[in-house]
Amino acid sequence: MIYCTPELEPADKAVLEEIEDMRRDLMYRLAEPHRWDGQLRRQLQARAIQGSNSIEGYRASVEDIESIMLGEEPLETSSAVTSEIAGYQQALTYIRHLSLARSFRFDAGVLHALNFMMIGHHHDKSPGTVRPGGIYVRNSATGEVVYEGPDVENVPALIDELIDWLNGGDLDQPSYVRAAMAHFNLVAIHPWRDGNGRMSRALQTLVLGRDRILTPEFCSIEEWLGLGENTVEYYRALREVQGGTWNPHDRTLSWVRFCLRAHHMQAQRVRDRLAEAGKVWLLLEEQVDAERLHPRCVSALYQVFVSRRLRRGTYQSDESLSQGQAARDLRELAARDWLTPYGETKGRFYAPGPKMQRVKADFAARVEPLRDPYLTGTAAR
Incomplete structure (x- = not known):
């Protein structure tokens, strides 16, 4: 039994x-x-x-x-x-x-x-x-x-x-x-x-x-x-x-x-992440367009928004780029203060730069607490 x-x-x-x-x-x-x-x-x-x-x-x-x-x-x-x-x-x-x-x-x-x-x-x-x-x-x-x-x-x-x-x-x-x-x-x-x-x-x-x-x-x-x-x-x-x-x-x-x-x-x-994803992506598209960056750079910026870091191979795979194309885009984003590079060769990665840190902080302030379905109050995330 x-x-x-x-x-x-x-x-x-x-x-x-x-x-x-x-x-x-x-x-x-x-x-x-x-x-x-x-x-x-x-x-x-x-x-x-x-x-x-x-x-x-x-x-x-x-x-x-x-x-x-x-x-x-x-x-x-x-x-x-x-x-x-x-x-x-x-x-x-x-x-x-x-x-x-x-x-x-x-x-x-x-x-x-x-x-x-x-x-x-x-x-x-x-x-x-x-x-x-x-x-x-x-x-x-x-x-x-x-x-x-x-x-x-x-x-x-x-x-x-x-x-x-x-x-x-x-x-x-x-x-x-x-x-x-x-x-x-x-x-x-x-x-x-x-x-x-x-x-x-x-x-x-x-x-x-x-x-x-x-x-x-x-x-x-x-x-x-x-x-x-x-x-x-x-x-x-x-x-x-x-x-x-x-x-x-x-x-x-x-x-x-x-x-x-x-x-x-x-x-x-x-559900909240899906709603946030659309808002973030549109915001990043506006920023990329305003700075005359290639539209595909939004993909790299979004990955850094939802994560602590981005590696060149991930961006290259997501956008089906050559190694050279991906490296050039990331260098440009770092030069524009969207990304901050760390490490060398295979250990190299990109963390949020000053501009991305401000975007992340703005969205973090908008987080609403979750609701416990068995209670009338809310629960922390």
């Missing part, structure tokens, strides 16, 4: 309606292509990868993750963390393909394959295969055991039960609820020696993708979960329902509510 889907209350249904309204709004906005869509999507995916991996202690900047996604060497991230990021990106790429596949059924092979993609570089951790023995989750600060997974003898049968449920269980339930329960059951089963948390969060995204919520980078809650106190609340929400050991029951409403709240808050963030 696995953990059961709870019965929702009116407050939960109201939050679900608001999430769906925001999702439809995002879908309509994205139906019309914009110049900034590609960069925004890439950054949102990088933030999701950052969030899920930071929960496990693998920390990298959004800028380095974007470099890894583009096949570049990161500037600050260690080779060990780079391997974790690259593995997770590979798994998410596969999930996007599976979300769009015409013919698909969940099976154990898919889950084991995703786990192998994530941790295949850890040959000593039996990637892609069921753990050989018991498993204990410890508090990283105290060393205390906070959760003990089910006996290894029961794991294959529990995976099979979860697979059966994924393919045919609770199909009348909202997608976000089924995805939350898939996440919870997989992390509670804890089938592998490593990667269980990341796998569970990725499975949540896959369930949403298969239910035709087809933009995983916009519906994932991984970025939200990786933000400071949210990570603490995430572990607290898991432990409240788990109770320390594998003990399936139907008192899972608090977990589902935690996930619905996270989806709502993350959707607000993405």
Whole structure:
């Protein structure tokens, strides 16, 4: 027996309606292509990868993750963390393909394959295969055991039960609820020696993708979960329902509510970023035109607006330029005080210059707090 889907209350249904309204709004906005869509999507995916991996202690900047996604060497991230990021990106790429596949059924092979993609570089951790023995989750600060997974003898049968449920269980339930329960059951089963948390969060995204919520980078809650106190609340929400050991029951409403709240808050963030992107791009177009710069320079300026830095290879790839063209544009932008160069050769990057810093400060002052859907007040970003 696995953990059961709870019965929702009116407050939960109201939050679900608001999430769906925001999702439809995002879908309509994205139906019309914009110049900034590609960069925004890439950054949102990088933030999701950052969030899920930071929960496990693998920390990298959004800028380095974007470099890894583009096949570049990161500037600050260690080779060990780079391997974790690259593995997770590979798994998410596969999930996007599976979300769009015409013919698909969940099976154990898919889950084991995703786990192998994530941790295949850890040959000593039996990637892609069921753990050989018991498993204990410890508090990283105290060393205390906070959760003990089910006996290894029961794991294959529990995976099979979860697979059966994924393919045919609770199909009348909202997608976000089924995805939350898939996440919870997989992390509670804890089938592998490593990667269980990341796998569970990725499975949540896959369930949403298969239910035709087809933009995983916009519906994932991984970025939200990786933000400071949210990570603490995430572990607290898991432990409240788990109770320390594998003990399936139907008192899972608090977990589902935690996930619905996270989806709502993350959707607000993405909605605000989309609105900001249009305003920023138009402003930068005006500035580029006023200074008689090439129109493609807006792409470089926008990347520096949403990020701490820009590398020549990223701009070159985004605008399909030669190395020389990209280098000349960036030198010109630096000469006009839009960018500030740092480093040399492969380590060279461009940070916001004085003009861009003023633009960023102006938009930072306009940020509105997010609204907690289960409360009447607001929550910090």
